[in-house]
Amino acid sequence: MANRIHDMFESVKASEELKQSTVEFLQAERRKRTAHFLRPAVYRTIAAVCVMLMLLAGIGGYSVMGTPVSYVSIDVNPSVELALNRLDRVVSATAYNEDGEVILEGLAVKGKKYTEAIDLILDSADKSAYLTSESDLVFTVAAKNRQKKRELRTGIENCSGCMEHGGESISADLGTVTEAHHHGVSLGKYSAYLKLSQYDETVTVEDCKDMTMSDIHHQIKEHEQDGSHQNGEEHRENDDDSSSSDEKHRNRHHNGEHE
Numbered sequence: 001m002a003n004r005i006h007d008m009f010e011s012v013k014a015s016e017e018l019k020q021s022t023v024e025f026l027q028a029e030r031r032k033r034t035a036h037f038l039r040p041a042v043y044r045t046i047a048a049v050c051v052m053l054m055l056l057a058g059i060g061g062y063s064v065m066g067t068p069v070s071y072v073s074i075d076v077n078p079s080v081e082l083a084l085n086r087l088d089r090v091v092s093a094t095a096y097n098e099d100g101e102v103i104l105e106g107l108a109v110k111g112k113k114y115t116e117a118i119d120l121i122l123d124s125a126d127k128s129a130y131l132t133s134e135s136d137l138v139f140t141v142a143a144k145n146r147q148k149k150r151e152l153r154t155g156i157e158n159c160s161g162c163m164e165h166g167g168e169s170i171s172a173d174l175g176t177v178t179e180a181h182h183h184g185v186s187l188g189k190y191s192a193y194l195k196l197s198q199y200d201e202t203v204t205v206e207d208c209k210d211m212t213m214s215d216i217h218h219q220i221k222e223h224e225q226d227g228s229h230q231n232g233e234e235h236r237e238n239d240d241d242s243s244s245s246d247e248k249h250r251n252r253h254h255n256g257e258h259e
Contacts, residue, residue, distance in 0.1 A: 066091060070152060071177050072114055073140040073188030076130050077212040078103050080121055081186045082114055088152070090117045096186040097209070103128055115155050122161030136213040137167035140188035142174045185209055192216045199223035 068083035068091050078099035083091045093109050095101040103124040109117035118139075125131050139156045143149045153169040156162055162169075172191050180190035183205045193208040196216055200223065208216055 065089070068092070070143040070148060071141070071174075071187055072118070072152065072156065073138075073142075073186045073191075074118065074121055075138045075140070075186055075188035075192070075213050076125060076135050078125055078128075078130050079186040079189050080104060081188075082109070082117055084114050084152075088114050088155075090114060093117065093121075094186075096184070096189065099128075099130060100186075103130065114152070115159050118156060118159050119161045122159075122165065126161075126165070131165050134214060135165075136217050137162070137165050138188050138192070138213050139167055139169040140172050140186075140191050141169060142172045142177050142187055144174065146171075188213070189216075192220075196220050196223075199227075 065085055065087070067085060069086055070084040070088070072082045072084065074080045074082070076099075077097070079096040080100045080103065081094045081096065083094070085091050090109050090112050093104055093107070095104050103121060107120055107124055109120055112120075122131065122137075131137065139153070139162065141149050141152045141156070143152060149171045153171065156167070156169050161167070170191065172187055176191060176194075177187050180187045183190060185193070185205060185208070189208060190205065192213060193203070193205050193216070196208065196219055197203050199220065
């Protein structure tokens with residue numbers, strides 16, 4: 001009898017353990033179900049964040065690759081201007097006259113290193129007979145600072161096309177680019193106009209639009225030679241002046257050389 005009662009209590013004890021284990025099992029299953037439902041939501045959130053980051057990276061990359069920060073103008077009579085991004089690759093190539101359109105026709109220079117683009121353009125200009133022994137080939141560079149200008153000019157001067165055709169490079173301010181485009185001319189042509197206008201106030205941008213770089217440079221040289229001749233005459237006229245007059249003469253002569 002005692003054994004039977006003991007067995008009955010053991011049965012009850014076993015039932016309590018079973019209850020406890022059952023509760024633990026159910027809690028574990030609930031956690032699994034919760035994790036099962038939450039996991040896809042977490043994955044979806046992570047995926048959305050990744051897509052957003054990729055889009056932002058793409059926008060940032062386009063901003064770097066697609067924004068012009070420097071300009072190289074190539075002028076003979078054809079006037080072509082290259083806009084470069086921070087990596088010195090061509091963002092756009094613009095022709096500023098019909099001859100420029102001729103040499104750009106069929107050329108794919110966008111995305112290329114600027115030196116490679118220059119050689120392609122000069123090769124096209126050479127084939128179109130724009131580059132002759134009498135032509136002036138001028139590269140005008142505008143960039144954010146002097147160091148960048150020097151860097152770009154060094155690259156240009158080491159181009160095979162520049163060396164072959166005796167090109168020269170000069171620098172300009174970035175603000176000049178905006179002014180040039182406002183007048184519908186390249187940076188190089190506008191810079192040449194500005195220099196000529198220092199000697200001839202009657203010359204206009206429209207006048208220079210139809211002139212080759214050789215024509216503009218020829219007029220500039222004529223004015224410079226006239227200025228040197230006038231300075232020479234002043235020198236001879238003042239040879240017999242007093243010491244104070246001699247000092248004034250030396251200042252004028254020095255200013256003439258500086259210009």
